[in-house]
Amino acid sequence: MPKFDVILKAAIKIIGQKGFHNAKIKDIASEADVADGTIYNYFSNKEDILVTIFRIKLEDYVNKAKREIKGVEDTEKKLEILIRHHFKVMSENPDLAKVLQVELRQPNKEMRTKVRLHLKNYFNIIETVINDGIAKGIFKKNLHIHLAREMYFGTLDEVISTWVFSGQHWNLNAHVDELTEMFTKAFS
Amino acid sequence: MPKFDVILKAAIKIIGQKGFHNAKIKDIASEADVADGTIYNYFSNKEDILVTIFRIKLEDYVNKAKREIKGVEDTEKKLEILIRHHFKVMSENPDLAKVLQVELRQPNKEMRTKVRLHLKNYFNIIETVINDGIAKGIFKKNLHIHLAREMYFGTLDEVISTWVFSGQHWNLNAHVDELTEMFTKAFS
Amino acid sequence: MPKFDVILKAAIKIIGQKGFHNAKIKDIASEADVADGTIYNYFSNKEDILVTIFRIKLEDYVNKAKREIKGVEDTEKKLEILIRHHFKVMSENPDLAKVLQVELRQPNKEMRTKVRLHLKNYFNIIETVINDGIAKGIFKKNLHIHLAREMYFGTLDEVISTWVFSGQHWNLNAHVDELTEMFTKAFS
Amino acid sequence: MPKFDVILKAAIKIIGQKGFHNAKIKDIASEADVADGTIYNYFSNKEDILVTIFRIKLEDYVNKAKREIKGVEDTEKKLEILIRHHFKVMSENPDLAKVLQVELRQPNKEMRTKVRLHLKNYFNIIETVINDGIAKGIFKKNLHIHLAREMYFGTLDEVISTWVFSGQHWNLNAHVDELTEMFTKAFS
DNA sequence: TATGAATGAGAATTCATTCAT
DNA sequence: TATGAATGAATTCTCATTCAT
Incomplete structure (x- = not known):
């Protein structure tokens, strides 16, 4: 799965479970198994x-x-x-x-x-x-x-x-x- | 108006306008015209x-x-x-x-x-x-x-x-x- | 017992148990059964x-x-x-x-x-x-x-x-x- | 010197001089020449x-x-x-x-x-x-x-x-x- | 004297974002 | 592209002290 999709999927899971404000970039990165910084290669911000x-x-x-x-x-x-x-x-x-x-x-x-x-x-x-x-x-x-x-x-x-x-x-x-x-x- | 009511009213206004996460205690205190700390005399936390x-x-x-x-x-x-x-x-x-x-x-x-x-x-x-x-x-x-x-x-x-x-x-x-x-x- | 002594006794108890930094004026006042402010009639500060x-x-x-x-x-x-x-x-x-x-x-x-x-x-x-x-x-x-x-x-x-x-x-x-x-x- | 050691050394100096309660994270960070937040990458809390x-x-x-x-x-x-x-x-x-x-x-x-x-x-x-x-x-x-x-x-x-x-x-x-x-x- | 509500400066901690590698 | 250590602004909450009653 392209990294973009992996991150998006992870984000849906984490945001869905914790809500936007309680979903940390670290959590999403963790879930997507990428580094925090990588997320910013695909999205401009949270x-x-x-x-x-x-x-x-x-x-x-x-x-x-x-x-x-x-x-x-x-x-x-x-x-x-x-x-x-x-x-x-x-x-x-x-x-x-x-x-x-x-x-x-x-x-x-x-x-x-x-x-x-x-x-x-x-x-x-x-x-x-x-x-x-x-x-x-x-x-x-x-x-x-x-x-x-x-x-x-x-x-x-x-x-x-x-x-x-x-x-x-x-x-x-x-x-x-x-x-x-x-x-x-x-x-x- | 009792201070409790003043603060509650201010909180409704600020939280209503900005949302809970974007409503800062300082904003609510300001709106209620009390010190930040005063809020904690009436509510245990945000x-x-x-x-x-x-x-x-x-x-x-x-x-x-x-x-x-x-x-x-x-x-x-x-x-x-x-x-x-x-x-x-x-x-x-x-x-x-x-x-x-x-x-x-x-x-x-x-x-x-x-x-x-x-x-x-x-x-x-x-x-x-x-x-x-x-x-x-x-x-x-x-x-x-x-x-x-x-x-x-x-x-x-x-x-x-x-x-x-x-x-x-x-x-x-x-x-x-x-x-x-x-x-x-x-x-x- | 004079209020001064009552407060001092309370302070020893609370400070002894919690340490100076964790002993709150409120705790001491509570223990001495006086209002917070009263303490400042007998002591200039903590x-x-x-x-x-x-x-x-x-x-x-x-x-x-x-x-x-x-x-x-x-x-x-x-x-x-x-x-x-x-x-x-x-x-x-x-x-x-x-x-x-x-x-x-x-x-x-x-x-x-x-x-x-x-x-x-x-x-x-x-x-x-x-x-x-x-x-x-x-x-x-x-x-x-x-x-x-x-x-x-x-x-x-x-x-x-x-x-x-x-x-x-x-x-x-x-x-x-x-x-x-x-x-x-x-x-x- | 590894940052962990730098921070520890700074902490010893500041805490030694001011005591734990008067030593502020900011002081320690300053002494270690790192940002406040960096300390929390190496220690879970004060x-x-x-x-x-x-x-x-x-x-x-x-x-x-x-x-x-x-x-x-x-x-x-x-x-x-x-x-x-x-x-x-x-x-x-x-x-x-x-x-x-x-x-x-x-x-x-x-x-x-x-x-x-x-x-x-x-x-x-x-x-x-x-x-x-x-x-x-x-x-x-x-x-x-x-x-x-x-x-x-x-x-x-x-x-x-x-x-x-x-x-x-x-x-x-x-x-x-x-x-x-x-x-x-x-x-x- | 006694009260306790109000104050607000101060501090620990968090976390989105950056950037050198 | 990928990394993750470093950043530091921002925020909640605490509490000694004051002061009008």
Whole structure:
């Protein structure tokens, strides 16, 4: 694995487990089995690591999500696929889930600006689906799209959050159908 | 105002604006117009400030929320009141909103344990309402209560989050009715 | 008991147990059951407490020691009485023993100067006895008095030290005769 | 000189002159001509510096002392060599002498426990010589070994203490023979 | 005198970042 | 590129001392 990827993976693990502020460069370097200084050959500073995680992982998330719903016609089916995809990504890498969950809320203004850029595409997917649902008459005409998107992401966030913080003891997939139904009703 | 309250208020402002890690004791002391050391006459350490904010504010939140829905019969009405109450608290003190939104998600285990205690009562309110709705036949019998609660809090969190981070330019109350309806449908 | 004495007693206890640097004014005030500020009505500062302990306790020590050997003719008997007196004082108040033992060695120059003044009289007693022994022909003519005094105090110090630090489990008096004999031989 | 040694040497000087509590990390770093933080690459904390001084210096002391009396038959001669060695070490580094003299008496329990370990070997040397003297019939059969050891170390301690605190104006070696004789008599 | 809340200078320690090798 | 020792600014917390009541 290229050193860049090794470091990024290590960073996700450490930041996911300790949080950005408590994750020390030394820890990440240790985990990646490189020297502290090496990290600075691939990232300009600690913050850059976090931003890069968002950039790459969200990009990846979005690409895969788009690919998965490509060709699917049914709006509700799309919703279900997206939720399942979300849970899959988060289940497969709980550390990443924590990073995205927790550190997305950086109070640092600069960082939030940098992150928001990548969030847009992330938001776009679900908004497109919602719009599609409205166009098809499945969702109500006057559905407030932002509100719907906030409900969608907020709910998934909270579900993941609970799952992550309580030790990932149950299977997230168990709730996909139920959630799909709840969203569909809420948006109708 | 008692010095304890002065310091707490200052802490909410500073932590809300800068985040816990970037809020320096000096900043809080300055804002409260006391010496650094004075803070330690009222709080045992920095973390204790944060935990105290949670304790006091969530307690207050819960007490007021309970009072507001007391005597109200209609489940949907209760839901609406709770949402309005939530938005009111957050609107009136966006800094507090940020503290609760952002810092609640600390990956620090010790802190989360301390906070969870207070969160229970906070969660209880909505779960009680949801249960009540099920009993009355307004919500579906097999509604997954935890999931419903997660949808409720996740959504409000996300709405507040967006509102808080984008500069609080619009009126939160505008969406109370819409959200009430969405939840009601989702839970039916 | 006058407040001055109460505070002094408390200070000896706390400083004896924790050492000067780790003894907090708050601890001493607590032990004396007075407010922190009250201490400053009787002592000008923390250092003054320590110096005062030396002044009063050494004075007392010297006065009593002098009284005890008054009228005694036999040099060896005087030696024995002094050792017994030393052990008695230290046994009766191990905290005081610790203070005198440990804190006498303050690296702080100013303080040492202040303390040395009181030490002189303390040293004088044994030097007088040694001189007397030389005059009587019991001790050798060319005995180096300072060296003899250093042996005397150094030895007692070390015995007390061991006794104090190992928890005062045995009776100091058991060794008085043996020590008297050893000193007498060493000085002969 | 390895940085570890540079720092240790600087620490001995500064702690010797100011005492442990008044020696600031900044002072030691300055003296060693390194940054404050560098010290923490070699020592885990301030106390560790002190303990390390004890460990290394006492080890060194013991090794050299053992080597010096190796092969010497005469007990009195051994005694003389040990005293001379003691004075030599202390004369050559009065700051070290102060550290050992003063800081060894820390009332801090943890530290004393750590130090006592190293002291054991230090005590052993003289006890071995004393035992040897008894076996050879030079010292009296019923000599109380601990008491003798306490007299030996207490006396040397006190002599060094006086010498160190009064400015090291005279030559310690001048008293070696006299002391040897005094001990020999005392133990006979 | 007695109080104890308030003060703020001071100190140990941490850790992101640099840079000579 | 890779290293990791060195850096030193930055930060939390302590505690002797003061002073208004």
